[in-house]
Amino acid sequence: MSRLIRMDHTGHTTLAEWTAADQAAFESAVEHFRCELEDGCIAVHDLGGGKAEQLRELPRDAGLVIMRRPIAGG
Amino acid sequence: MPEALAGDGPDALALPELGQVPWRTRTDERYLRRYARIWTFWTLLYAIPFPAAALGLVLLEPLAFPVALACLAHGWIIPELYAYRGASVLRPKGPRNEHSEPVAQGLLGDLLDHDPRELQRRTGLALQDGRLGTWLVGESGALLLTAGGRRVHCFCVRLAEAGDRRLPPSDRIAHLLLALRTDEEGFATVANHAFCGAPWRIRRRLPPQMRPALDAARGRH
Numbered sequence: 001m002s003r004l005i006r007m008d009h010t011g012h013t014t015l016a017e018w019t020a021a022d023q024a025a026f027e028s029a030v031e032h033f034r035c036e037l038e039d040g041c042i043a044v045h046d047l048g049g050g051k052a053e054q055l056r057e058l059p060r061d062a063g064l065v066i067m068r069r070p071i072a073g074g
Numbered sequence: 075m076p077e078a079l080a081g082d083g084p085d086a087l088a089l090p091e092l093g094q095v096p097w098r099t100r101t102d103e104r105y106l107r108r109y110a111r112i113w114t115f116w117t118l119l120y121a122i123p124f125p126a127a128a129l130g131l132v133l134l135e136p137l138a139f140p141v142a143l144a145c146l147a148h149g150w151i152i153p154e155l156y157a158y159r160g161a162s163v164l165r166p167k168g169p170r171n172e173h174s175e176p177v178a179q180g181l182l183g184d185l186l187d188h189d190p191r192e193l194q195r196r197t198g199l200a201l202q203d204g205r206l207g208t209w210l211v212g213e214s215g216a217l218l219l220t221a222g223g224r225r226v227h228c229f230c231v232r233l234a235e236a237g238d239r240r241l242p243p244s245d246r247i248a249h250l251l252l253a254l255r256t257d258e259e260g261f262a263t264v265a266n267h268a269f270c271g272a273p274w275r276i277r278r279r280l281p282p283q284m285r286p287a288l289d290a291a292r293g294r295h
Contacts, residue, residue, distance in 0.1 A: 005181075007178070007181070007248060008241065009171065009174060009241060009242070010177065011174040011177025011178040011242055011244075012177060012181050012245070040234070044252045044256060046252065046255065050203060052252050052255035053087065054087045054089075054256050066181075068248075068253070069241075069249060070094075070233075071232065071233055071234070071249060071253050072231070072232055072264065073231060073232075073264055074265070
């Protein structure tokens, strides 16, 4: 089961869950993913081992995808 | 124990926030060494004249002793203020959001290995090894220990938060940690450099519960 979450004021919100076999759930997740990107969020996939990658497309077998807000110098 | 950052190789995607600061040179090891040398030079430049003036005044006119004391105070206070500014990048800021913090803490815990997770729960700081050094990530800034743990760079970095959608503290740390893991040099470039100096100057100005995190980071060198 893959998950798309957004870090927000509630801690985090699960936007979508899908499996590789469930096409409808995946398409819904892609829709959420694109909405978040348009809203200015950045999609990150933590790969473990101190490595993360930015995503521009939602992989079908992503595991956990986290939407974060942009950072800036304080 | 945390594994070293690996997301800033030549093939990795650069941090998108770099577009906000196109004029900045990418912060790499060479840049940090040069920055540290310049910072040391400036520290000496603004710290030494005050004690020198105090000594000169007393030699010229012993009755000017009170003015000499004021000079010495200036020579002590100004470096202290700079170090305070550096330590401030790790101080907790903003609302605590107690209701949502446990959820955010759970997510942040999932991003950390066992030892850094325990350290973060005790100190509020996330430890992350990188190619540039060892990082300590807080809610609104990060410390980078370099040169075998003998030098610390303090970075001030914040989230683009909107309106009342204030994030709980652990989510703020998770944001910075994910950005750091995506592109370490990019993260250091986007963040504002607030201080550079010896870790002991920062340690005594940190809240006591955070000091073990700095000790742990120094212990990794």
